[in-house]
Amino acid sequence: MERNMPFYVIFCVYILQLHSNSDKGDGSVKYILTGEGAGTIFIIDDTTGDIHSTKSLDREQKTHYVLHAQAIDRRTNKPLEPESEFIIKVQDINDNAPKFTDGPYIVTVPEMSEMGTSVLQVTATDADDPTYGNSARVVYSILQGQPYFSVDPKTGVIRTALHNMDREAREHYSVVIQAKDMAGQVGGLSGSTTVNITLTDVNDNPPRFPQKHYQLYVPESAQVGSAVGKIKANDADTGSNADMKYTIINGDGSGVFSISTDKETREGILSLKKVSEREKKRFHKSYTLNIEGANTHLDFRFSHLGPFKDVTMLKIIVGDVDEPPLFTMPSYVMEVYENAKIGTAVGTVTAQDPDIANSLVRYFVVHNTEEDRYFTIDASTGTIKTAKIFDREETPWYNITVAASEIDNPGLVSHVPVGIRILDVNDNPPELAREYEIVVCENAKPGQVIQTISATDKDNSANGARFHFSLDEGLSMNPNFTLRNNEDNTASILTRRRRYSRTTQDVYYLPVLISDGGTPTLSSSSTLTIRVCACEQDGRVRTCHAEAFLSSAGLSTGALIAILLCVVILLVFSLAIVVLFITLRRSKKEPLIISEEDVRENVVTYDDEGGGEEDTEAFDITALRNPSAAEELKYRRDIRPEVKHVPRHHPSSSLDSIDVQEFIKQRLAEADLDPSVPPYDSLQTYAYEGHRSEAGSISSLDSATTHSDQDYNYLGDWGPEFKKLAELYGEIESERTT
CATH class of the missing domain: 2.60.40.60 (Cadherins)
Structure with missing residues (x-):
């Protein structure tokens, strides 16, 4: 098959013709086109083999196409020749203008x-x-x-x-x-x-003052450090190239004025360096300054365009102004004691007229607050005096304002603050720092600290910080408590006894004298309230209210039963001794006399008659309450208390009418406070038989002929037995007395 390659397509036209050597022109040969764009962009006449393009081609989109052509037998569809490949190239034309992709x-x-x-x-x-x-x-x-x-x-x-x-x-x-x-x-x-x-911009332009001469008016009332004028040099450059610095290079006012540069506006700010001496001369005084403005950033490539600076002359005229009086000090601090009398001089302020006229000055206190009314001032001399009585503890400091004006021109006024400190005098006695709730345990030991107290004083530390504590010397020595001064503005309350009883006395009052270290020394008396409480062994308070004897000990039911059993055993043992005594008496028919030299190991003789069944002091029942409590009751017999003897006072009423339990409590209280008697309650002898004993016996049991009023049911199973023993004991006692 004949073909020409490559083919260049410029526009949509006839491209080429395919022809096979087997084609005789009788239409038996069929041409087929395949590949890129076949049937869409490119078409072929299957009889003649002519190829055409169906549309315009763009080289910038595709530069060439690869196609395949083949001739087959129309009747048998068999290839007459092998498949041929050809390339169609698209020829470029100038259809695209140049473009700048990054502009503008x-x-x-x-x-x-x-x-x-x-x-x-x-x-x-x-x-x-x-x-x-x-x-x-x-x-x-x-x-x-x-x-x-x-x-x-x-x-x-x-x-x-x-x-x-x-x-x-x-x-x-x-x-x-x-x-x-x-x-x-x-x-x-x-x-x-x-x-x-x-x-x-580059720094190619030097600064230039618009004028070569300037004149500035400054009033004499200008304050030191205040700005009195501005000056500016122009620079055509921008940014840092226009930055400049102003300097006073010479002139008679260089010691009076100073100049600085405002970086934002690039202006020279002229300020008063010190007070002018205008008032020392009669006529106005003027100053001359030579001011230079120079760039701070230089470019040496353009140094030939310099110098990059300029100079101008400034003339300053100081004007006369009527000024208000001037105080000699910017503020005053004075002191006065709080006990100062009205009219006492506190201090003096001084002001002068700075003008040439030197007018007289009038003083007065500015009444802005109530504090200003505590003072007056002499209008001519400026002496401040007290107008009221002060209390430093209420107001320790006063701040007032004093004004001064010219007599000739009252409208010109100047002010000065005056601080007045109120000095302290010792006019407040010390007091207890707070209300103390003091507790002492019943089982307290002598010398035990039960409370540390402190005091306060409204006066300052110079008059009230050193406190001394003591007991009131007007009272006798307290047998229960003492006080120890700790020398550190505190004191400790200590016990003086080994044991305290709520049933005897549950509250004590202890007067304390407190004095300060001021001049003169002031003191006050306060009374401490001390409450007696029942405590645990570790000191924790259990209760502070008076209770029954057994309940105050905090005994359990088991402990009560044990005590009752002990009582029964002791009674049985007593009955046995009585029976033995009667038997021996009947056998010998003579009174039992015990020799003083006859000693038995386990027989103890008490020459003491019991008080009947209500006599609770026949033995020390408190020893059965709590072993630890019994241990606390063992006072030392070799130490005699240092308290004075308190005489016993017996009531005038008959003992027959008093309750036994109350009687025993009173006797116990007297024994506790009486240092001359033995310290054990069980050794006390009470000449009291009890009452309701019809036989008149010392026994607490009724005779056999009289039924007992005693209820023995509280003994439980021991009740009937104990009752029989009591009846037997009553019979024996009745026979003995007969």
């Missing part, structure tokens, strides 16, 4: 740059085939921006075209660059872009 451009270049300084390189691209003709050959030219800038036609580099371009003359430039293909020939396509060029 914004660039800067320093002013005063040399001619030919590179500014920017621009690049345009052309989509046409650079290998075929001049369709993609681009040439650059400048359409706008001459004569300031130029562009290289081949590279697109933009350069300055003038020497020393001045930013102060023109700062912004808009340059238009064109790119044209076909090497710039007529008929070529073109594109353009804009380059915005800004000249940056």
